[in-house]
Amino acid sequence: MHSTQSYMKQIKEASAYITSRLNESGLSNTTKTKPVMGLVLGSGLGDMAELVEQAVTINYSEIPHFPVSTVEGHAGRFVIGTLEGKRVFVMQGRFHYYEGYSMKQVVFPIYVMKQLGVDSVVMTNAAGGMNRTFKAGDLMLISDHLNMTGDNPLIGPHDAELGARFPDMSKAYDYEYRQLAHKLAREVYDAAGNPLVLQEGVYSGIAGPTYMTPGELTMLARLGGDAVGMSTVGETIAASHAGLKVLGISCITDMAIGEELEPLSHEQVVAVANRTKPKFISLVRAFVREVK
Template identity: 45%
Template structure:
């Protein structure tokens, strides 16, 4: 893996000399934040060594280096998912590369199903903790000490200091926020009603098919992490509710301006 990281990093640096301070992962329907990035260099995933092409609608599949809020950043416009058939090492490989490029902070967004009855479609939820129900772990196998410790501490996967900053940013702008626990599942099926009830009963407020593996690897790499969900459906509430990916994308687009503002300001204040 170390050689693969070196090859990918060398290729990217050959196209952009920028040394990013923060990395951003944009989830389903949340790619428009990329339009706010200035002095940009765009690199299709398929051109980067050991990056598979993205396959999911709503994920454009390119790495963008540039400036956001005046700060140097690298952004993933689209991510990989375990359900696409990638290994967990492939899903999280971009985090390793962003770390090698120089980032110290990772910001993650996703579209998620709401299980907290206080939530409405289009709400934003800062993730304060997660429950990992994915069937594979990104750190399984021989540990590479150069990348991180064998047993990383997960007691604070989402930095409290960044959560506090985001709350202040939102309050100053009059943006309503929730906080809660994100449950990570494999997908690609949306959850059954019984599964929604189960995950809410064990402490989950929102559920999605991403984020957790990337955050685990970010913590293993020594990065600070902030993550936010856009609540795009409410599977726990309406017995007649049917969820489609198209509806998820529409809800994400509607909430995106507020998420973009919070992420941009958070980067600026790092």
């Protein structure tokens, strides 16, 4: 993926393969329903894909030029079909910079979805909460991000077919989408009858794979971060570059307060994401149903 020509060629080859699989199954890649939505499901949140109707499932390993998910909690497949009356392309698992992939490989599926007709994306992730008003199990709408990965997927030769050389990031996370999500959240309750607590804040994207030190977390909080995780920022940069609208949702799986930090494992993160899943699924389904 070093030259612009080969990167664009790979995007088109991957999307052509997916289209051929859809055609073989009788699920045409054309739809009159807008928007056509992409859903990127983070750690512990992949079960949402099981709700897709008339689904075609394609393993990432089958798609030309696709990386492969190597992290627990990421199934590593596309599930394409209908959800709440909308055509959806669901990424059941994503790729991470810390897996050794280049940032261009990490965001490759975003450009493929754009090529397939997607015009909006719901980005989800598991994240540590740095805002002291949050608690584990909350959901946070992403209003903005801090790119602390040390990299950017747009570094390198420019291909105008992908987007502008200097894309604007002032509205990377769509304001109207966030307002709609807040409205819908007031109608979501958990099994005990408690209303969904939907926070909003700035997501700090780091390279990983280590969890952060107390000093690093204190620094990020002072810089304005409300949550921290190891994904999403590169994909959102690519989505903005490609002209896609983005709704970002973080599942706050643990509290990452620098001065009060306790040891954390990936298993704990996935466990809390699993417990939060019913609220998350209810909100995303409502959003997909209502978004225009």
